[in-house]
Amino acid sequence: MISLSFSRAPSSILTLSAIVALCVSSLFFWTPAVSSSHPPSGFAKRFANQTAVDACKSIQFTSKDSTIQYDLASAFSSYFGYYMTSSSNTPACLVKPTTADDLSAVMKVIGQKRINFAISSGGHTGNPGFSSTKGIQITMKGFQGVKLSSDKSYVDVGSGNIWDNVYAVLEGSGRNIVGGRVTGVGVGGFVTGGGGFSWLTNQYGLTVDTVQQFDMVLPDGTQKSVTASSDPDLFWALKGGGNRFGVVYNFRLSTVPQSAQVWGGLKTYTEDQIPAIVNATAEFSKENKDPKAQVIPTYNFVLGAPGISLLAFYDGPSPPAGTFDMFDRAKSFTADWKARSFGDLVRSSPSNATGGHRGAFHTVSFTDYSVDLLNAIVDEVKFYGQQSFTRSGFFISYDVEPFLKYPAKDAAWKHTNSPLPLNIYYVWDNPQDDNYWRKEIVASANRLTEKAKTEGQQLDGLLLYPNYAIDTTPIDRIFDSASLQRLKSIRSKVDPNNVMGLTTSFKF
Numbered sequence: 001m002i003s004l005s006f007s008r009a010p011s012s013i014l015t016l017s018a019i020v021a022l023c024v025s026s027l028f029f030w031t032p033a034v035s036s037s038h039p040p041s042g043f044a045k046r047f048a049n050q051t052a053v054d055a056c057k058s059i060q061f062t063s064k065d066s067t068i069q070y071d072l073a074s075a076f077s078s079y080f081g082y083y084m085t086s087s088s089n090t091p092a093c094l095v096k097p098t099t100a101d102d103l104s105a106v107m108k109v110i111g112q113k114r115i116n117f118a119i120s121s122g123g124h125t126g127n128p129g130f131s132s133t134k135g136i137q138i139t140m141k142g143f144q145g146v147k148l149s150s151d152k153s154y155v156d157v158g159s160g161n162i163w164d165n166v167y168a169v170l171e172g173s174g175r176n177i178v179g180g181r182v183t184g185v186g187v188g189g190f191v192t193g194g195g196g197f198s199w200l201t202n203q204y205g206l207t208v209d210t211v212q213q214f215d216m217v218l219p220d221g222t223q224k225s226v227t228a229s230s231d232p233d234l235f236w237a238l239k240g241g242g243n244r245f246g247v248v249y250n251f252r253l254s255t256v257p258q259s260a261q262v263w264g265g266l267k268t269y270t271e272d273q274i275p276a277i278v279n280a281t282a283e284f285s286k287e288n289k290d291p292k293a294q295v296i297p298t299y300n301f302v303l304g305a306p307g308i309s310l311l312a313f314y315d316g317p318s319p320p321a322g323t324f325d326m327f328d329r330a331k332s333f334t335a336d337w338k339a340r341s342f343g344d345l346v347r348s349s350p351s352n353a354t355g356g357h358r359g360a361f362h363t364v365s366f367t368d369y370s371v372d373l374l375n376a377i378v379d380e381v382k383f384y385g386q387q388s389f390t391r392s393g394f395f396i397s398y399d400v401e402p403f404l405k406y407p408a409k410d411a412a413w414k415h416t417n418s419p420l421p422l423n424i425y426y427v428w429d430n431p432q433d434d435n436y437w438r439k440e441i442v443a444s445a446n447r448l449t450e451k452a453k454t455e456g457q458q459l460d461g462l463l464l465y466p467n468y469a470i471d472t473t474p475i476d477r478i479f480d481s482a483s484l485q486r487l488k489s490i491r492s493k494v495d496p497n498n499v500m501g502l503t504t505s506f507k508f
Ligand SMILES: Cc1cc2nc3c(=O)[nH]c(=O)nc-3n(C[C@H](O)[C@H](O)[C@H](O)COP(=O)(O)OP(=O)(O)OC[C@H]3O[C@@H](n4cnc5c(N)ncnc54)[C@H](O)[C@@H]3O)c2cc1C
Pocket: 027, 028, 029, 083, 118, 119, 120, 121, 122, 123, 124, 125, 126, 130, 131, 140, 159, 180, 181, 182, 185, 186, 187, 188, 189, 190, 191, 192, 193, 195, 196, 197, 198, 242, 243, 246, 247, 248, 249, 351, 467, 468, 504, 505
């Protein structure tokens, strides 16, 4: 979508093209994650923590493919990119185990020597320190298997994969899994860190609702395969409880039927079309009853102007007449809705292009989207768009996800009442603006929460999606009190020495 023809365009359209090319992002975009003027924090001159380096040196790997790297200060930026540079750090060493035994060896050293560490899979968290550290960095990139069972009922997915890899392997098999919606997102954090909203969520729930088995290394280094019947408590806790219970290296996911082609992709709209899209979003949210149809309208501000990117999805080669007609009331600037493979649809999202900058995510859980609420969101976009001129802002995005009531099983992150997660995403460049944006993203979410409550939405029982919530979110906004109690009690059994306390996550 960036291939808009700049050369032939008159200059006013040229600007518009540039704006829309970036507007198309939302969560979503895809130039390489090149940081502009600000390298990842910690990249500047620093000294590696010798205690952590020494601990790394004591790790004994048995597989020749497992690796340990040191002296990362200068090499780190070329190591796999964290999606947000504010979520990166320079570790004392980078360990890449490729077998469960070698992962066990790492966890034993970390636990015995009590070294700060982090686990990263796709590196897409918005929360600094959740998947990066100055201590021992474990990358799960050594676990990238994707294997469909011979009866095609499940897939074993290594946690270091991005979802793109899984779709590529399943293409043409007639089966799919409930996974990420856009390119580049990691499997490991997506599942453990909340649950996983998918294009198939209306039909099958979150990714966690499809997990059959977690293959993992416990905090003390013991290997374990966890199922609903083998360890009901731990199985429940891993479904959204975060990185508090050990390291998962393989997810066994149930498959679902998939047609060879699905339908959808991206349309973008300029500022003058916002009222029409607001109207259509509210209408779709209210009227659509077909679980195979989903949209993500994203209200953006980039390069000086508001705009909209709209991702649509239908689980079949063409939607029944009328399904998405309300959006035709708006005149699109770019349009790429068509029949295509599922993997192609996921790759059509422009999410990589807003990576490589500082950033933050936060969220509100709603029960529905009215015209008034959507207009309040547009006001937030415009307000923070104006602030971005003086605050090194690059991109402001409010991503609306109007699911139907979706199927759900009991899980650590409770979603049986179908919260509709708004994804707020701010992107900026100057580290000195971190505090400003991190404070304002919370203020904005709070205003929208109040707005929805004045409309009569009952939000108190709706929890915030941990994969979108900023790290300062009070824990009781993420887990209800019964779940928190259960999580704490499971933790004290699984991790009596608090090894996972050496890494960062929502704490309980
Ligand atoms: C562009 C973009 C698009 C997104 N789209 C979606 C979407 O469609 N649906 C959705 O639900 N969410 C989406 N998200 C949110 C996403 O779920 C989170 O960013 C999630 O953290 C990504 O997982 P990761 O493996 O890439 O993260 P990482 O940063 O690698 O890890 C995040 C957290 O998970 C822990 N963790 C990672 N791997 C493991 C493991 N193997 N075992 C135990 N703990 C582990 C880490 O310690 C860390 O706390 C999106 C995010 C971005 C930036």
